[in-house]
Amino acid sequence: MNLLSKSLLATSILLATAAYASDVSATTHATIIINNAQILPMDGKTQIIENGTIVIQGNQIVAVGDAKVAQGYSAERVIDASGKIVMPGMVNGHTHIGMTAFRGLGESGVENRLKQVMFPLEKEMLDRQLIRTASRQAAMEMALSGTTMIADMYYHQDEVAKAVAEVGIRGVMGETVIGFPVVDAKQPYGGLEYAEQFIKEWQGHELIVPAVAPHAPYTVSAEFLVKSKQLADKYDVPLLTHLAEFRWEEAGVRKFSKQMSEEQSVIEYLDSLDVLGDNLVAAHMNYLDEHDMDLVKQHNVGVVHCPKSNLKGANGQSPAWMMHSKGIALGIGTDGPMSSNQNDVLTVMSYTAMNARTLHQDNSKFSPYELVELATIGGARALNMQDEIGSLEVGKKADIVIFETDSPNMQPNYDPFSTIAFSAYPQNVEYTIVNGKVIVEDGQLMTVDMAEHNQEWKKVTDKVGNFAKTLK
Numbered sequence: 182m183n184l185l186s187k188s189l190l191a192t193s194i195l196l197a198t199a200a201y202a203s204d205v206s207a208t209t210h211a212t213i214i215i216n217n218a219q220i221l222p223m224d225g226k227t228q229i230i231e232n233g234t235i236v237i238q239g240n241q242i243v244a245v246g247d248a249k250v251a252q253g254y255s256a257e258r259v260i261d262a263s264g265k266i267v268m269p270g271m272v273n274g275h276t277h278i279g280m281t282a283f284r285g286l287g288e289s290g291v292e293n294r295l296k297q298v299m300f301p302l303e304k305e306m307l308d309r310q311l312i313r314t315a316s317r318q319a320a321m322e323m324a325l326s327g328t329t330m331i332a333d334m335y336y337h338q339d340e341v342a343k344a345v346a347e348v349g350i351r352g353v354m355g356e357t358v359i360g361f362p363v364v365d366a367k368q369p370y371g372g373l374e375y376a377e378q379f380i381k382e383w384q385g386h387e388l389i390v391p392a393v394a395p396h397a398p399y400t401v402s403a404e405f406l407v408k409s410k411q412l413a414d415k416y417d418v419p420l421l422t423h424l425a426e427f428r429w430e431e432a433g434v435r436k437f438s439k440q441m442s443e444e445q446s447v448i449e450y451l452d453s454l455d456v457l458g459d460n461l462v463a464a465h466m467n468y469l470d471e472h473d474m475d476l477v478k479q480h481n482v483g484v485v486h487c488p489k490s491n492l493k494g495a496n497g498q499s500p501a502w503m504m505h506s507k508g509i510a511l512g513i514g515t516d517g518p519m520s521s522n523q524n525d526v527l528t529v530m531s532y533t534a535m536n537a538r539t540l541h542q543d544n545s546k547f548s549p550y551e552l553v554e555l556a557t558i559g560g561a562r563a564l565n566m567q568d569e570i571g572s573l574e575v576g577k578k579a580d581i582v583i584f585e586t587d588s589p590n591m592q593p594n595y596d597p598f599s600t601i602a603f604s605a606y607p608q609n610v611e612y613t614i615v616n617g618k619v620i621v622e623d624g625q626l627m628t629v630d631m632a633e634h635n636q637e638w639k640k641v642t643d644k645v646g647n648f649a650k651t652l653k
Contacts, residue, residue, distance in 0.1 A: 211256040212617060213237040215583070216248065218262035219597055223269050223557045223572040227550050229597060235267065237579040240387075240617035245573050258619075260612065262583055266597045268553065269572050270329025270580035270615060271526040272560025274485035275421075275464035275514030278319035278345075279312040279335040282641050284518040286649050298652055299519065306645055307364040312337045314637045316344035319524050321626055321634075324350050326525035326607030327582035329615045332462060332485070332514070332564055334394040334421050336365045336372075339379050342389045349620035349628045350613075351580070353462075353564055354383070355394025355421035358409050360401055370405045373412060380416045387616060390566075392419040397426070398447055399433040403440040403454055410456045419460050419564065424451070425473070426465035427496055448473035457482055462563060464514065465490075466504070467497040474500075474507055483510045483563035486555075488532040489523075490516030502537040502546045505555075512560030526556050530602045549598035583612035 213236075220233035222245060234251040236244035244250045283306075287298030312335065323331060330351040333341055338356040345352040356376035357363070366372045376393045383391040395401040395409040413420040425447050427433070434450065435441050441450040448469055451457050459481035466484050469477070477484065486501040505511050513529045515521045521529075530552040537546035547555075561571025570580050584605060586594045591609055594600045613621035620628050 208255045209243075209253055211236045211238045211243065211254045213258045213260065213579075213614070213619075214251055214254055214256040215260045215262050215267060215581070216251050218265060218267040218583070219594075220245070220573060221266065221268040221553065221597060221601075222574065223554060224574050225558075225572075233267070235573060235581065237581075237614070237617050240579055242573060242575055242577050242579050245575060260583070264586055265611065266584040266586060266594070266601065267573075268582055268584075268601065269557040269570070270582050270613065271327050271556045272512055272564065272571065273323060273328050273331040273514050273524070273526050274462070274483075274512035274560045274563050275487055275516055276319075276331055276333050276524070277335045277517035278316045278323075278331070278333055278524070279307075279337070279341055280315070280517045280519050281319040281322075281524070282306070282311055282315035282645050284522055286519070286645075287652070298649075301652055302645070302649070303364065305648060307336065309337050309340050310637075311641050311645075313340040313344050314634075314641050316341040317348060317629065317634060318638055319518060320345045320348035320350055321629060322524045322607075324348050324613050324615075324620055324628075325610060325624070325626060326527060327584070327610040327613055328524075328526050329580040329582065329613065330560070330564070330566075330570060332392075332419070332421060334396070336363055338376075338391070339382065342379075342383055342386075342391070346386070346388050347629065348626070349388070349615050349618060351388045351390075351570070351615060353390045353392050353419050353421070354379075355392040355419070357394045357396055358401060358405060359396040360405070370401075373405065373408060376409075377412060377416075380412075380418055384416065384418070390419065391416075392421050394421040397423040397430075398441075398450065399430060399437050403438050406451070406456050407454055410454075410458070410461075413460055414458075417460075419462055420456075420458070421462050421464070423465055424448070424463040425468045426491075428468065430468065446470070446473050448476050452476050452480070459483075459565060464516070465496070465499065466501075467491055467499045469500065471503075474504055474509065477504070478507050478509050481510065483512070483565060485512050485514040485560075485563055486533060487514045487516040487521070487529075488536040489529055490520035492532065492536065493521060498536050498540045500540070501533065502541060505547075505551070510559070510562040510565075511555060512563035513555045514560075525607045526560075527601070527605050527607055530556055534602070549596060549602040552602040553598050579614055579617040581612070581614040582610055583614075584609050585611045
C-alpha cells in the first residue's frame, strides 16, 4: 500500500470514528423506553397514539409520541408493548385499606352490620400489626390491578403509609379524626394530634402525602371540623372526609351538632364553617342539590364517587353525572373493602356508567373515554395532583399501566377506551410502573417478599376468623 493510500485509509477511519462519536453523543440516555404501544395519553385530546413510544428518565416522562420519538434515545430497558394498551396509572380516590382483614364478614344474616360486626371487630382486633399487614395485602391487590395512587382514611396511618410505600404505589394517607376513642387515640378527637405528628414525619416523601381526615360531620363536631381544616391549611396537606353519604345524614348532623340549622344542607353547614376549599376531598356525595353543587364548584372541592359501595349498601345513587357536567373535579373510588370488597378501580368504571345511566334513564351518560378519564386524570384533579400524575405527558411522574390484549375478554379491541372501561379484568394488567419503577412485571409483583407476607397474613386472618365466630 503506497503512502497516499495509507493516508486516505487513515482519514476514512478518523471520519467514521468521528461520525460514530457524533451519533452516540446525539443519543439521549433514558431509563425505560416503552415502544410499539397503543397509548391512551388522557391529556384532554381524546387521542389514541398507535405504534407509540414513551420515554422515561428517572421518575419522569421525558417524551411521548409516535415511533420516531424513540430514535433520539437509548435506554437501560426497552419494553416492547406490541398489541398492548398503555395508559396512566389509575387513581383510587377513596378507600380504607386497613379494613381488608375484615373483608367478607357479616355479609348476610345480620340486621345491623355496622354495630354487630364492624364496631366489635375494630374494637377487639385492630392494632398496628394488623393494620400494616392488611394494608400491604390491599396495596398489592391494587398494584396488580393497575392502581398507582390511592387516597386512604383510617387509623395508624403511619403503618398504612409504610405498607403502601413498601409495595411501591402512591398514597394520600388521611389520619382519622373522630369524636370517640379509637385504637390510635384514647381520647375523642385525639386523632388530630396524631395527624400533626404523622404529617411532620412523612411530609416530603416521594410516594406518600400525609393528610388530615375528619371522619364525617355526624361524628366530628363543628369545633373539630374547623380545627382539622386549620391543621390541613397549616401544613398545606389534603383534607379528606365522608360527606352527604346517607339519607339520614342531615338529621344526624343536626342532632350531633347544634350549629347546623334546620334550613341548612350538610354542604351549606360546612360552608358556614369555612371548611369547604380546594384541599377538601369529599367522598360519596350522594345527597346534594344544584345549590350544593354550585358551592362545591365555587370552592374547588374535589369529589370522589363510590358507586359500587353506594349500591351494595343501598345508600343511594350519587348525581355524579350532574357534578361532572358542572365541571366539578370528580374522581372515582372503591370505598373500603367491607363496602365494595374488590380493591380495583377497573370495575368501578362500569358501575359509574350503570349508576348514571339508570338514574337518568339515558345510556349516553359517561362514555368509555369519560370513564377512563375519571379513573386517571379525573382522580388526580379530585386530589389536586393533576400537575404531577393522571396523564401521560412530558414532565409528569412516570405512573403507567400496561394491559395485554391477548386474553379472550380483551378481544376484539376496536375501541381501547371501551375495552378498559367495560371488558378488562385486573389480571389483564401486565406491567405497573410507579415513579419510574417497574413494580409489576408480567403480572407478578416485584416489590414484596410474598412468603414472608403470607405468613403474616395467615396469622392475621386466623385471629380475625376465630373472633368473628363469636359475633352474633
